[in-house]
Amino acid sequence: MKKIDKPKKPIMYYYVIAMLIVILLNSYVFPRMAKSQIEPIDYGTFLQKLENGEISVVEIKDNQIYLQGKGDSPELFSTGTMDDPQLVDRLYSAGVTFSRVVTDTTPTLGSQIFSWIITIAIFVGIGQLFSRYMQKKMMGGNDVLSFGKSNAKIYVESKTGKTFDDVAGQEEAKEALEEIVDFLHNPTKYKDIGANLPKGALLVGPPGTGKTLLARAVAGEANVPFFSISGSEFVQMFVGMGAAKVRDLFKQAQEKAPCIVFIDEIDTIGKKRDSSGFNSNDEREQTLNQLLTEMDGFDGKEGVVILAATNRPESLDKALLRPGRFDRRIPVDLPDLQGREAILKVHARNVKVEPDLDYNAIARATAGANGAELANMINEAAIRAVKMGRETINQSDLEESVEVVLAGYQRKQAVISTKEKRIIAYHEIGHALVAAKQTDSDPVHKITIIPRTSGALGYTMQVAEQESVLMSKEELFNKIVTITGGRAAEEIVFGSITSGASNDIEQATKIARAMVTRFGMSDTFGMMALETQTNPYLGGDTSLTCSGETSSKVDAEVLAIIKSAHQRARDILNENIDKLRELSNYLLEMETITGAQFMEILNKDN
Ligand code: ADP
Numbered sequence: 165m166k167k168i169d170k171p172k173k174p175i176m177y178y179y180v181i182a183m184l185i186v187i188l189l190n191s192y193v194f195p196r197m198a199k200s201q202i203e204p205i206d207y208g209t210f211l212q213k214l215e216n217g218e219i220s221v222v223e224i225k226d227n228q229i230y231l232q233g234k235g236d237s238p239e240l241f242s243t244g245t246m247d248d249p250q251l252v253d254r255l256y257s258a259g260v261t262f263s264r265v266v267t268d269t270t271p272t273l274g275s276q277i278f279s280w281i282i283t284i285a286i287f288v289g290i291g292q293l294f295s296r297y298m299q300k301k302m303m304g305g306n307d308v309l310s311f312g313k314s315n316a317k318i319y320v321e322s323k324t325g326k327t328f329d330d331v332a333g334q335e336e337a338k339e340a341l342e343e344i345v346d347f348l349h350n351p352t353k354y355k356d357i358g359a360n361l362p363k364g365a366l367l368v369g370p371p372g373t374g375k376t377l378l379a380r381a382v383a384g385e386a387n388v389p390f391f392s393i394s395g396s397e398f399v400q401m402f403v404g405m406g407a408a409k410v411r412d413l414f415k416q417a418q419e420k421a422p423c424i425v426f427i428d429e430i431d432t433i434g435k436k437r438d439s440s441g442f443n444s445n446d447e448r449e450q451t452l453n454q455l456l457t458e459m460d461g462f463d464g465k466e467g468v469v470i471l472a473a474t475n476r477p478e479s480l481d482k483a484l485l486r487p488g489r490f491d492r493r494i495p496v497d498l499p500d501l502q503g504r505e506a507i508l509k510v511h512a513r514n515v516k517v518e519p520d521l522d523y524n525a526i527a528r529a530t531a532g533a534n535g536a537e538l539a540n541m542i543n544e545a546a547i548r549a550v551k552m553g554r555e556t557i558n559q560s561d562l563e564e565s566v567e568v569v570l571a572g573y574q575r576k577q578a579v580i581s582t583k584e585k586r587i588i589a590y591h592e593i594g595h596a597l598v599a600a601k602q603t604d605s606d607p608v609h610k611i612t613i614i615p616r617t618s619g620a621l622g623y624t625m626q627v628a629e630q631e632s633v634l635m636s637k638e639e640l641f642n643k644i645v646t647i648t649g650g651r652a653a654e655e656i657v658f659g660s661i662t663s664g665a666s667n668d669i670e671q672a673t674k675i676a677r678a679m680v681t682r683f684g685m686s687d688t689f690g691m692m693a694l695e696t697q698t699n700p701y702l703g704g705d706t707s708l709t710c711s712g713e714t715s716s717k718v719d720a721e722v723l724a725i726i727k728s729a730h731q732r733a734r735d736i737l738n739e740n741i742d743k744l745r746e747l748s749n750y751l752l753e754m755e756t757i758t759g760a761q762f763m764e765i766l767n768k769d770n
Pocket residue numbers: 330331332333334370371372373374375376377378473507510534535536537539
């Protein structure tokens with residue numbers, strides 16, 4: 165990856181370096197050079213020379229005596245002074261010129277000014293460096309002096325090296341993007357007929373589903389440069405910088421056309437503009453306006469295609485979505501069963517695996533996992549294989565890595581008392597037994613009571629044999645029954661309840677609430693919408709759209725659903741209390757049992 169960013173060494177550095185060199189020369193090198201011409205001699209030699217009449221001039225300076233020999237190019241000597249009262253007599257009788265030079269210890273005006281200049285220069289230098297450092301911190305590495313000309317962190321790859329083969333399970337998205345690839349390959353075909361291709365496409369979906377990957381694959385397939393920038397890069401400390409960056413980006417892209425410009429997390433700049441003064445953000449709005457202008461400004465025929473990704477499409481400004489801008493919306497959803505299997509296989513290509521791995525089983529055990537998690541599973545499996553001293557990944561590595569990614573590593577040293585272990589075992593079997601006894605519920609894949617780093621003390625992994633896009637009221641209700649099965653088992657067997665069901669309670673409530681408020685599955689409210697989902701791709705938070713009075717009725721309705729589900733779970737467990745005990749004891753002994761082992765015990769006649 166190459167970063168377009170001109171590193172400018174501040175001129176201040178050169179000043180400082182030059183100054184240091186001058187100071188060094190002055191204080192060490194020059195004096196040394198001067199001194200080296202003067203030959204030091206001892207006092208005896210000095211007197212000898214004096215008597216021999218070899219000396220013409222003597223100068224006494226501080227504690228040194230400097231002498232000059234006779235001749236055209238006289239030699240220079242120096243020696244230390246001695247307590248020699250006869251010195252003057254000796255010099256006089258030797259007939260040399262002599263004098264005592266008293267050095268002035270008070271600094272001259274010149275040297276005073278010089279030292280002042282140095283001091284000021286040092287302070288200015290430090291100040292400059294410091295303010296520069298502060299600016300960098302505040303502005304994310306941008307030079308404030310180059311206003312209007314941004315040093316945007318634009319990443320450009322001439323070859324992304326990704327192709328559609330690297331993206332699995334997103335067939336619809338790939339098909340939609342195929343058109344763009346074809347256009348970039350051969351723009352004249354479209355030009356000739358006069359067609360305008362979409363300038364921009366918006367990839368929409370939850371995190372980790374391969375949006376960024378798809379954008380890079382489009383560039384790779386089309387074999388064009390890939391400009392990418394994240395929305396947050398535009399939002400700057402100073403008003404106007406973001407807009408300058410947008411201008412810069414489009415200018416650079418147009419020079420390199422045909423190419424792909426990818427704006428990741430576009431919601432950071434593309435949020436709806438609102439008039440409320442409190443929330444308004446001038447900088448963001450200016451940036452957005454600039455983006456809108458640029459998108460209108462350039463001609464789609466030039467071969468610059470803009471892709472953007474977001475997981476909050478509902479928050480985008482309408483102006484961004486109108487024809488001529490991001491007029492194509494390409495959903496990139498969580499992978500389904502086939503998709504997951506395909507993603508696992510794509511990533512397994514890069515690692516060494518045993519030949520007969522069952523990816524389908526893994527895909528079935530990972531309902532709801534995204535592409536990033538699946539990729540991570542393959543990697544974890546490879547790491548585990550290395551730890552185990554194997555050279556290839558086998559099925560058990562994959563199975564374990566699923567749990568590592570979904571629930572964290574095993575907490576081997578977690579201290580859990582025998583009594584707690586028993587409660588956990590009954591709780592988990594409660595879930596599994598209730599699930600198995602309801603015809604509409606999924607059979608279990610695996611049950612374990614090995615604690616995990618995520619905090620899970622045990623869990624029941626359910627398997628979706630067949631994934632459905634629609635959930636019936638019965639299926640949803642059965643799901644709640646299964647979720648309440650854990651707590652129900654605790655109640656029936658131990659007569660007391662624990663905090664272990666907190667996650668179950670949260671989940672059950674969420675489903676029951678959605679049934680009443682969004683799916684129109686309660687008799688009281690029918691098809692009235694009582695809640696809207698604010699961001700479906702990010703956890704699906706909801707906000708109430710009904711009055712307070714209705715909302716308390718909703719609560720009552722939700723409570724009724726959960727209560728009746730709970731009762732149903734208790735009934736099922738009471739009917740199968742022997743199996744509950746048998747299975748729980750088996751789990752307690754084995755710690756982890758598979759769905760097959762579970763069914764075997766369940767179906768065996770006693
Ligand atoms: P997003 O941008 O949607 O949040 P990314 O494209 O960054 O997700 O995906 C992160 C990683 O997950 C990718 O680099 C890739 O390894 C893996 N991944 C995600 N989805 C897929 C997919 N459909 N096929 C193959 N790999 C995928």
